[in-house]
Every structure is written in C-alpha cells, then in structure tokens.
Ligand SMILES: Cc1cc2nc3c(=O)[nH]c(=O)nc-3n(C[C@H](O)[C@H](O)[C@H](O)COP(=O)(O)OP(=O)(O)OC[C@H]3O[C@@H](n4cnc5c(N)ncnc54)[C@H](O)[C@@H]3O)c2cc1C
C-alpha cells in the first residue's frame with residue numbers, strides 16, 4: 483500500500499485515496515473545432531510510460547480534493563505530489579531522458 | 583519433432599527416459615527474417631505457429647526479452663469462456679474456444695483443456711438482468727450459456743453458500759463448455775510446434791528499438807542481441823505494448839495495470855468448476871495440482887512493477903470466504919502479479935498500425951488467455967495477408983476515432 487502525501491493534509495495511507503488517471507490532459511476549449519483524431523487522442527490515448535508518470539489522485543476519504551502525483555511506474559516510488567492546477571515539476575533527470 | 587503418445591512414453595520408459603529431445607532449439611538470431619514477432623507469450627507463439635502452419639511462412643523469429651511464457655501467459659488463472667455480449671466479441675472468443683477443443687491434438691501436446699463449466703454469479707437485480715441479456719445474446723450467436731437459479735447453482739457447485747450474506751447469490755449464468763487449461767503447456771506446446779516448422783524462438787533478446795526506412799516502413803528491430811532485419815514486425819507484448827509501440831512513434835489507447843492472483847495450499851479435489859463474481863470481485867477454480875486458484879480485478883493505478891497491493895488481494899479473499907465458507911481456514915501459498923494492457927472498451931486490438939509493416943495484437947487486459955489460439959490465428963492471417971481476417975476486422979485502433987467501440991467494459995468489469 484502506498485503512503486501518499488496529500489498537499490493539503492499530509493501523508494496518508496493509499497486506502498484514503500482514489501486514483502484519477504493520467505494528469506495534465508486538459509479538455510479542449512473548443513471541442514467542436516477538433517477533428518475525430520484529435521478528439522480520440524484527448525479521450526483515449528495515454529502516454530502509459532514505463533518510468534515517471536504524472537497522475538491525478540483524489541483524497542476521497544479526507545479533504546476530498548484532487549491533486550497530482552509524480553510516480554515511477556517501475557518501482558511505484560512516489561517522486562513528488564503537488565496541487566491541481568500547478569504545472570508538472572521538472573525532475574533532475576528530465577533533461578537526460580529527453581536527450582536520449 | 584518427437585511425437586508424444588502413450589506408445590512413445592512406454593518406449594522412453596524402457597530407456598530410462600534418457601531419449602527425450604529438447605522441445606525447441608535455442609538458435610542464434612539470423613540477420614533477416616520474413617516476420618519478427620515481439621513477445622513469446624501464448625499469443626506471440628500461437629501467431630508464429632499459425633504463420634507457419636496455415637500460411638506457409640516459416641522464416642519467422644519470435645524474440646522474447648525473458649523466457650518464453652514468463653509474462654502474463656505464465657501468470658494467469660486460465661479461465662476460458664466465450665459468452666461475451668457483443669457479436670464481434672462472441673465471434674472472436676468462440677473462434678478461440680473451438681480451437682481449444684482440438685488444440686492438444688493439433689499441437690500433439692496436452693494443454694489440459696478442461697471444460698468443467700464457468701459459473702458467473704449474480705448478486706443483485708442489475709446482475710440478473712444483464713446476465714439474462716447475455717444468455718439471450720449468446721444463444722442468438724449459437725454460444726451455450728444458461729441461466730441457473732440459486733438452488734441450481736448450489737447443485738452444480740455444492741461448496742457455494744447460497745444462504746444469507748451481504749451480497750446473496752440470486753442465480754448465475756453457466757457456460758458448460760467454459761473451463762480452464764494448463765497455461766505453461768499452452769506456451770510450450772505452441773513453442774514446440776512452431777519450432778518444429780522452422781520458427782526461431784530467441785529468448786533473452788529484448789527489443790530496444792524499431793527501425794524504419796525513409797518511407798516510414800518497418801525495416802527491422804534493434805535488440806539486446808543486435809539488429810535483426812524484417813519487413814514485417816508483429817507486436818504481441820501485452821503489458822509492454824505501449825513501450826514498444828512508442829519506439830515506432832505510435833501511441834495507443836492503452837494503460838498498463840498490475841493484476842494479481844493467488845493460490846492456496848494444495849488440497850484434494852473439492853471445487854468442481856470455475857466460479858466468478860464480478861459484483862463482489864472474486865473468482866476461483868481448483869488446479870489439477872490441488873491449489874485453489876484465486877483472482878479478481880486489477881490494482882487501482884498503472885504500473886509495470888509486476889506486483890500489486892496486499893489490500894487488493896485481501897479484499898478478494900474476503901469475497902471468497904463469503905462465497906465458499908469452507909475455504910475460510912485454507913492457507914494461501916503464493917501471490918503474484920502480471921502487467922495487463924487495458925483498452926477503454928476492454929476489447930483487444932488486433933490490427934495493422936499507421937506504420938507500414940508494423941502490426942499489433944494487444945489490449946487483452948485481464949482476459950486474453952482464453953483467446954490465445956483464436957487471437958494467434960487471426961493475427962497470423964493479418965500479418966500474412968496484410969489485411970485483417972473478418973473475425974478481427976472490427977478490432978482496429980481506428981474504432982476509437984470512429985466511435986465504434988466494442989464495449990465489453992460495461993458488460994463485465996472484472997478480471998477473467
Ligand atoms: C494474474 C492474471 C490473471 C489472469 N487471468 C486470466 C484468466 O483467468 N483468463 C484469461 O483469459 N486471461 C487471464 N489473464 C490475462 C492473460 O494472462 C493475458 O491476456 C494473456 O496471457 C496475454 O498473452 P500474451 O501472449 O499477449 O502476453 P504475455 O504472456 O505477457 O507475453 C508477452 C511477452 O512479451 C515479452 N516482451 C515485453 N517487452 C518485450 C521487449 N521489449 N522485447 C521482447 N519481448 C518483450 C514479455 O516478456 C512477455 O513474455 C490474466 C492475467 C494475469 C496477470
């Protein structure tokens with residue numbers, strides 16, 4: 483079971499949370515302006531990385547708020563958590579990974 | 583290939599069983615193949631088998647990063663059934679079920695297919711209505727599935743508790759031709775049969791890149807054992823499909839989740855069939871070794887860690903203890919996880935991709951073992967002819983763009 487740090491309440495057991503899928507997928511401002519391919523990408527296509535994943539969690543049995551988590555999907559280690567609405571924090575290794 | 587029979591067993595016994603050959607070779611990769619299959623799970627090996635057997639394409643390599651059958655094929659709980667709701671799914675899974683019925687003979691390998699019946703329990707009005715709908719839809723498709731009252735469920739599977747509990751058993755849908763098979767034997771049998779027809783199975787060989795030419799078409803795969811050339815590459819990598827397709831710049835509607843299973847200490851034959859309960863999240867059957875094989879739904883979050891959280895497994899056991907009270911004092915022996923690739927509609931993708939020469943067979947999620955023969959069969963067709971078989975034609979990537987989902991998700995939201 484994960485120990486997840488809610489940015490508002492602090493560290494709590496995973497049982498208090500519900501998982502909300504990949505983060506930073508914003509609903510298009512003008513849906514009717516999109517073609518089918520772009521709409522399908524928004525609805526269904528996911529990065530599903532083997533490595534650091536930005537994802538939404540909700541502190542369901544706590545403050546009830548959504549927030550974001552960076553988690554390594556190889557080890558399930560939580561790298562950091564941050565409030566919803568904030569951009570994804572840069573990681574020290576990010577530059578290296580992109581250069582590869 | 584050495585033929586397996588009662589006679590060969592007897593003959594080898596006289597020689598102290600020293601005369602058995604290896605079931606498949608361990609060849610070095612050649613520089614070039616007609617087709618490369620990525621992933622030596624049941625689906626990849628079956629694809630190679632049918633490519634060789636039905637399409638005469640024998641210059642084939644199956645490359646596997648670990649050992650063959652070590653992925654979900656060797657981790658699954660082997661439930662086989664074909665009573666899916668929609669016509670497209672019914673055709674696909676029934677194609678597989680028909681192949682299961684003759685598979686041991688086809689492969690000359692005992693896959694221990696055991697049609698002992700799969701009973702899916704209903705616990706509320708919604709279940710009753712939806713299962714009855716399945717029964718009717720299945721009948722129209724010529725697939726056996728019948729409704730049993732709670733008493734009839736108990737008669738078919740005496741260990742069940744049909745008395746008062748939080749989610750009482752109101753009845754169930756039974757597919758008598760459903761059952762189980764021996765997971766390892768399926769991988770080994772396909773490997774042996776494909777190898778005998780000339781297919782190279784290359785273990786400990788991880789695909790690290792997909793090379794494409796100036797026109798965008800596939801030229802081969804980079805691997806931990808060097809570049810291997812091929813104009814056609816079929817990806818059958820289950821939970822790692824996103825990772826491999828990313829190497830070719832293709833993003834799919836997939837997410838990878840851990841799915842757990844557990845087995846008890848072995849006991850004498852005590853459980854006659856497969857019982858599944860979607861509503862309270864548990865299923866159970868007894869292996870021929872005597873262990874109770876137990877599983878449920880996926881873990882909550884995406885992961886490649888091949889293990890899940892204990893609270894998910896113990897939730898499953900809560901349900902098992904309610905359903906089958908006599909197992910309350912049974913001890914659990916082992917618990918493990920596999921990584922399953924899940925699509926939004928819980929139906930697979932068996933299709934060509936936007937990249938010429940690249941084919942994908944994925945999205946089987948929690949329930950692809952049962953489809954192994956059928957999936958390999960139509961995937962081989964798709965690769966050999968560069969067009970889908972009519973059975974897998976609806977299972978495209980484009981269905982998500984075109985809004986033609988095959989939404990089994992709504993029909994059965996649990997592992998099986
Ligand atoms: C716990 C559990 C229980 C399940 N229970 C059932 C059930 O009861 N009934 C049912 O029908 N289904 C069940 N399933 C689902 C079923 O196991 C899968 O759908 C099915 O086995 C997938 O087969 P496959 O051959 O596609 O995948 P796998 O057997 O996983 O094969 C994919 C292979 O690809 C290899 N690979 C990955 N990346 C690379 C790379 N870069 N290079 C080379 N090789 C690579 C992997 O090592 C692996 O061997 C269950 C799954 C799990 C995990």
Ligand SMILES: [Zn+2]
Nearest residue numbers: 488491541545
């Ligand atoms: Zn909180």
